[in-house]
Amino acid sequence: MDPQPSHACGDNPAPPEAQPQEKHGENGGSNANPDQEAQLPSGHADAATNANGNKKSLAFHLSFVGIALVAFLFSLDATTQAVALPVIADQLGGTTLQSFWANIGYLLCVVVTQPLYTAVSDVFGRKPTLYFGLVLFAVGSLVFAVARGMITVVAGRVLQGIGGGGMDLMAEVIVADMTTLQERSLYLGLLAIPTAVGSILGPTQGALFTTNVSWRWIGWFNLPILAAAFLLLLFFLRLRPVDSSIAIKLKRVDWAGAGLSLVGVALLVVPLSWAGALYPWKSWETIAPLVVGILLVLAFLLYEFKVPKAPIFPLRLFRSRTANLTLLGNFIQGASLYSLLQYLPLFLQAVTVNTALGSAIKLLPTSVTSVVFAVGGVIMVGVIGKGYRWPIRAYWLLLTLGSGLLGLSGVNTPTSMLLGLPVLWGAAIGALMRLLHLPMQASVSDVNDTGLVIGLLLVIRQLGGVVGLALSSTIFNSVFTSSINHLELPDSLATVRDASQAIAFIPQLRSLNVPADVLGPVLQAYAASMRAVFYTMTGLSAAGLFTSLFIEDVSLKRTELGRQRFEH
Incomplete structure (x- = not known):
């Protein structure tokens, strides 16, 4: 285990001697050294x-x-x-x-x-x-x-x-x-x-x-x-x-900043949501709002850093290397979470011709494991008291391994493997869901910024989810099209030649009256397309593991409360 640095590499905006003493009143929080327990006056x-x-x-x-x-x-x-x-x-x-x-x-x-x-x-x-x-x-x-x-x-x-x-x-x-x-x-x-x-x-x-x-x-x-x-x-x-x-x-x-973020993020998210599903990526319906959205988000960031006295996301939140790398990891975690939450049930419904309820039941071991590790992973950091850095790295490694193993699934995969393969992914994704909060919250120098960093963390995770879904949809459609085009299909399966209709067609697979040798290649096309999604998430998870190599163990031993503290 590496020794825990005090706030190295930019994770403490000011040296301990330069930090002001704890203040109360309107701010009610603390700017004390995070590595020292705050001393509350007798009135508190x-x-x-x-x-x-x-x-x-x-x-x-x-x-x-x-x-x-x-x-x-x-x-x-x-x-x-x-x-x-x-x-x-x-x-x-x-x-x-x-x-x-x-x-x-x-x-x-x-x-x-x-x-x-x-x-x-x-x-x-x-x-x-x-x-x-x-x-x-x-x-x-x-x-x-x-x-x-x-x-x-x-x-x-x-x-x-x-x-x-x-x-x-x-x-x-x-x-x-x-x-x-x-x-x-x-x-x-x-x-x-x-x-x-x-x-x-x-x-x-x-x-x-x-x-x-x-x-x-x-x-x-x-x-x-x-x-x-x-x-x-x-x-x-x-x-x-x-x-x-x-x-x-x-x-x-910050009404102007709020308006810029609202419109900018909306114009960024909407075309990412419908690209490849409603409109092609190269259509003007996708490109035009996407470009405008990117420009407005950049304008929002520039405005936030230069103009308002109380910006929505102040520049000081981004002065910590650990915080910035955690945000990047959180974006990747959101992409994996939302993509596989959508495509794992669809894999079971399409490739193994299960009902929606049947696929949910088969994923119960994964879901239960995710709960256990979401709860236990973050609690154990507090109990052991050795920092969050190595647990985060371990779970990123497990997420990479678990996502890659999903690529072993196919039409003829035994039920035991279909039940077991997603469990590793579920354990890692559940643990990281909460663990990534710790370095982000520990990196703030003022306890009253905690709400801001939580908001920033959740927004970045949701954006990661939207980008992940858009990326997964594009990959699925591309691989499915190339897999299905060379097949001779009867009229009852003609709909799947349009990859954009392939997901909607999945419930009808159970009621088709076609020979196994005709349906089998179609199921293989579904399997190949979803495996491509799994492999893409494996690569992203490896990138998340890389980000975790450079985060620091900022001390969690801080006891100050913010100005909106709970009053017992």
Whole structure:
């Protein structure tokens, strides 16, 4: 084990003697040396007691339960819709374009709104911002549940995405407000449980509701959980409010930066989402918004570094080499996560001709392993106390190995291998989901920047997911086209000659009445296309491993709390 450096290689913006003493008041946080435990004055004795890991109040635990419900509901809803969407589109007579927007609208709204939620919560406070997200998500769930047409379904999903962006971000940020860096590994691990369980149950819930009751119950099911979370947070979440007038708060928000990021990220994400699916990569519908989006994002970055007094993502967040490399690794982790969450179930449905529910059941060992390692991986860092650098490297290596082994899967792969091969990938992706939070949060010199770096981390992960899905879709379509073009197919399989229709055609494979020697080469084409995706994610994972070689073990032994701390 390498010795732990004090903040080498740029991870401490100023030497210890140059850092100001801890300040309280409006900022309420600490700029003390991160390697030294903060000394709170006597007026904060209760906060210090809890910061050092002693007994937490009942209100703290009930608030954490409320946050856990929020995290559970966000991850559940995010993974439920893909299974139900074909049935919804069939019942409501939806077009391919409407189905696309019903699927991608949610993720798009999550990505583009999170920078705004980050800025607003720092100025107006975490609780009002979270409540706003919860209310929008509830309205969106209701609109979705009563929809009589695909346009209404899309509108409901958009509202859920706008609200869900706040739910996802605020759950992470509030846990950081409630805990010190020293104890945060424990609570990040505990928060991983509802997040992972929601991701596991989502596809199964979507299949069960769609098959046995009605897809509308996906929306109705959200409402009682939302109500329980809202009541717990309303009565027990005691965060110190941000004390200033509405006029001052409005002036503090970086509205111009928020607008640039909102439009820029949207124009960047949308063409990446539909490239290769709705429009070719070289079409003007893809290239034009993509170029404008890139220019606006660059303009946003330039503006943030030069103009506002309180930027959404201040330049100081990027002064740490460890933080920058962690962000790059997080982008790669998001690409692998979202790509394989989509293509692993599709592989089982296409290549082994399983139902959606059957594929979800076969992936249960992977899902359970992901939960165990998401919880245990980050908690063990706190328990062992030897730093996060080597565990992160080990899990990147495991992710590279696990992704590569998925390429061994094929039409004739035994069931035992289909159950076992994804498990290594699941263990690594689950562990990295939480472990990558530690170097990012440890690298900030001011505890009050923690919310900003969490927002930045989640936005980068979601962008990685969008880019990963776009890249995977392009690779799948390209390999599938080259694999299928030389085959002589009957009329019942003519649809798959258009690679853009290949994914939508998967449910029909089970009902085809064609000889095995005709269907077999088609299944082989599906297998080859998805293996190409797996190999691409293997290469990206190796790049993630490379980034981890240069991060530093910044000390986690810090006990200061921010200005929106939890008040016991």
